[in-house]
Amino acid sequence: MKRRSTKMGDSSIRYQKLHAEDEGFVDLQFQRPPPTIPYKAILLAVILCLLGTLLITISALLMTGHINAKYGDRMWPLLILGSILFIPGAYHVRIAVYAYKGYVGYSYDDIPEFD
Known part of the structure; x- marks a missing residue:
């Protein structure tokens, strides 16, 4: 098995020069829009949590x-x-509270929306 030595000028890879323009991309494209708050889902989670608490108490x-x-x-x-x-209601209420307080890793996107 022979090895071929590679020199700087002997490369078979063709390179293209990058364009000086940014091709219309703007940094704002890659920023996430502010999350919408799923009020219906949070209300449902609160109702589930309260009903579950009531039934467990009884x-x-x-x-x-x-x-x-x-x-x-x-x-x-x-x-x-x-x-x-109680379990899913308390879970989603906890996510909503942590997202409201701005804790890292919690977002309103984690709560399923009902449209």
Whole structure:
């Protein structure tokens, strides 16, 4: 196997000179526009969080006996349904609050919009 020595002038790669113009590109093209706040999605997240909190609280009151024991069979469905509502609601409310406060890594773009 022979090696070919490469000299400066023997390159087979062709280069093109760059244009002096910027071809119409402006720095503003690459800046992100200010995010739109998804009010409907944030309102839905707050409602889910509050409803989930209410159902988990009622379930806890059933579990501790503060609510009459004849309704004890409703404890587990309320706890499960409350958890299903609370977890995504609290998650999206937390993202909205952190985006509002301007924490790094949080943006309103992380909240799904409903149009």
